[in-house]
Amino acid sequence: MNEVVQDAFNEQIKSELFSGYLYLSMSAHFDHENMPGFAHWMRLQAQEELAHAMRLFDYVLRRGGQVELHGIDAPTTDFGSPLTLFESVLEHERAVTGMIHRLFELSGKEGDWAAQQELQWFIAEQVEEEDAAATVRDQVRMAGDDQAALLMLDQQLGSRTAGPEQA
Numbered sequence: 001m002n003e004v005v006q007d008a009f010n011e012q013i014k015s016e017l018f019s020g021y022l023y024l025s026m027s028a029h030f031d032h033e034n035m036p037g038f039a040h041w042m043r044l045q046a047q048e049e050l051a052h053a054m055r056l057f058d059y060v061l062r063r064g065g066q067v068e069l070h071g072i073d074a075p076t077t078d079f080g081s082p083l084t085l086f087e088s089v090l091e092h093e094r095a096v097t098g099m100i101h102r103l104f105e106l107s108g109k110e111g112d113w114a115a116q117q118e119l120q121w122f123i124a125e126q127v128e129e130e131d132a133a134a135t136v137r138d139q140v141r142m143a144g145d146d147q148a149a150l151l152m153l154d155q156q157l158g159s160r161t162a163g164p165e166q167a
């Protein structure tokens with residue numbers, strides 16, 4: 001693994017950990033707002049992000065590269081309404097998709113075909129990530145100001161189980 005690709009992977013490890021930090025902050029926010037189902041969904045989302053970071057971490061090590069952990073910014077604690085929050089989750093996931101695509105492009109430019117193969121998993125995963133965020137965003141939008149609908153959605157999100165990559 002050359003240094004350019006290695007540095008870019010290390011930067012992506014940081015971005016995945018930041019995503020986890022952001023979703024943990026959102027989980028705490030929902031817990032504070034007495035929405036335990038939303039809090040649970042976000043906590044699992046944060047765990048998924050840690051799993052993404054660890055997958056990259058292990059990959060760099062497997063390639064004989066050097067993992068260098070970069071500083072993680074503090075996430076916001078100011079989220080607004082559930083709809084605003086989920087709009088920002090979707091926006092965030094789209095930005096991550098862009099990062100993964102750029103990493104894939106860079107790996108190709110550097111002739112690192114093995115890295116590109118590893119990144120195929122992340123490209124597919126980002127389709128799932130965007131879809132999951134868009135689904136909840138749409139459900140929150142449909143619930144609108146209806147407290148009973150939001151309560152039902154909270155119960156539904158509370159039943160989310162961990163994805164296969166954490167099994």
Ligand code: FEO
Pocket residue numbers: 016019048049052093096129
């Ligand atoms: Fe690691 Fe939510 O993308």
